[in-house]
Amino acid sequence: MFKTLDDLDPEQRVLVRLDLNSPVEDGEVQDNRRFDRHAETVRELAEAGHRVVLMAHQGRPGGDDFVSLEQHADILASHIDRDVGFVADTYGDDAIAAIDALEAGDVLLLENTRMCDEELPEEDPEVKADTEFVRTLAEHVDAYVNDAYSAAHRSHASLVGFPLVLPAYAGRVMETEYEANSSIATREFDGQVTMVVGGTKATDVIDVMNNLGDKVDQFLLGGIAGELFLRAAGNDVGFDLDGMDFFDDQWAENRETIESLLDERGDQIKLAVDLAYEDETDDRGEIAVANITEKDRAYLDVGSMTVDEYDPIIRDSEAVFVKGALGLFEDERFAVGTTGVLRAIAETDCFSVVGGGDTSRAIGMYGMDEGDFGHVSIAGGAYIRALTGAPLAGVEALKQD
Incomplete structure (x- = not known):
């Protein structure tokens, strides 16, 4: 297991990796929950008297959201109630x-790590640890924190290189996310374990089912992946x-x-019995799956x-x-599935x-309260x-x- 901030020596000059990657609209960086989450780690370090050097990324080279972190410094400052310096x-x-x-x-917040040529290529930690980027910064700090x-x-330099050359610790976001997201594999639950699975990528659903099939009692499907499973079950x-x-x-x-999963784990998999669509008046319409004889609209x-x-x-679940998501929840007409299961959980x-x-x-x-959920992750791919x-x-x- 990794060390945490509880193990960090006092009065350190600490290099901290955050993830402040944010939506950018018309050149303006949008505040979001990542700033609030990471503020706990930054505030704790600053209040303990450490000298705090922050690293983060924004977008990818060539993208419209590939911008400087100058605005991020101001947003983060508003979350930690103290100044955050910035250097380009x-x-x-x-x-x-x-x-x-x-x-x-x-x-202090340093400039976008992805503006450094040695940051992005996916390479082994040993390679990243030997980059000029890592070797130079490591000489001017005492410890590294990954949040x-x-x-x-x-496997980018700012994420895997520094732990090989500096005493390394997990920040509070890293610690809580790791514990919560690993719990399905590491914790023992006495009662029923249910997983709501949606989204757009069938491969994600398949991989999750294959890895967790023996730990999950019921999979509740929706989204594009759920519709593909409905097709495999013989629906149009x-x-x-x-x-x-x-x-x-x-x-x-x-x-x-997909067909193999339905055959082998059919008793664990619950599929939608009806689907929603935009009707002729631009309102929400619904139709039973059994009544669909030919797909003629988007669900x-x-x-x-x-x-x-x-x-x-x-x-009835313990976990x-x-x-x-089970649907296009950004459109209120098609948020019923996603919000319905979330409210039941809450x-x-x-x-x-x-x-x-x-x-x-x-x-x-x-309008739901994050406090009504055990853990709300800010991670996607991880x-x-x-x-x-x-x-x-x-x-x-x-x-x-």
């Missing part, structure tokens, strides 16, 4: 001068219509595996009868995990983890890898220390 440099003379000038309790669980599946859905590119390629790649959510069937299963005294990219956003969008049993490069690097 990652490890050059300006960055080093700013790091060396820090006083106890000061917080970026949501980026921990990447799960096809692309003109202008679509969601189903046919995934069906060709995964048909045999954008599971239907109300499906939610009614899923609801008691959730309420519920959510991976992916009203149930069960252990729960909600994750999978943007799915957790539905909690705030529809959450999926944890559920499928794949190692996370950033976590493994911390464990090596």
Whole structure:
């Protein structure tokens, strides 16, 4: 297991990796829950008298969201109630001068790590540890903290290089995310374990089912992946219509595996009994799956009868995990499935983890309280890898220390 902030010596100059990757609209960085989550780690370090040097990334080179972190510093400052300095440099003379000038309790954010050429290529930790980026910064700090669980599946320099050359620790986000997201594999539950599985990628669903089939009693399906499983069960859905590119390629790649899962684990898998669509008046319409004789429209959510069937299963569970949305919840007309299962979880005294990219956003969008859930993950790819049993490069690097 890795060390945490509880093990960190006092009065250190600490290099901290966060994940502040955010939506950017018209050049303006949008505040989001990642700032609030990481604020706990940053605030704790600063209040303890450490000199805090922060690293984070934003977007990828060439993308519209590939911007400087200057705005991120201001947003983070509002969450920790103290100034956050910013330097438009990652490890050059300006960055080093700013790091060396820090006083106890000061917080400094370095420029976007992905503006450094040595950051992005996926390479072994030993290679990353030998980069000029890592070697230069390591000489000016005492310890490294990785709080970026949501980026921990990447073998980038700022995530896997520093633990090989510095005393390394997990921040509070890393610690809580790792414990919660690994719990389905590491904890023993006496009662029923249920997993709500949706989203757009059938391979994610397949990998999760294959890895957790012996630990999960019921899988409740929805989303594009759920529609592909309905097709495998003999229903006239799960096809692309003109202008679509969601189903046919995934069906060709995964048909045999999906059919095999239904055959081997059919008693564990619950499929939608009705689906929702946009009707002629632009309102929500619903149709029973059994009444669909030919797919002639896009289905954008599971239907109300499906939610009614899923609801008691959730309420009878000791633990519920959510991976992916059951519908296009960003449109209120098609949020019934996703919000229906989330409200059932919130009203149930069960252990729960909600994750999978943007799915957790539905909690705030529809007036639910994160406090009613065991854990709401801010991770996407890392959450999926944890559920499928794949190692996370950033976590493994911390464990090596």
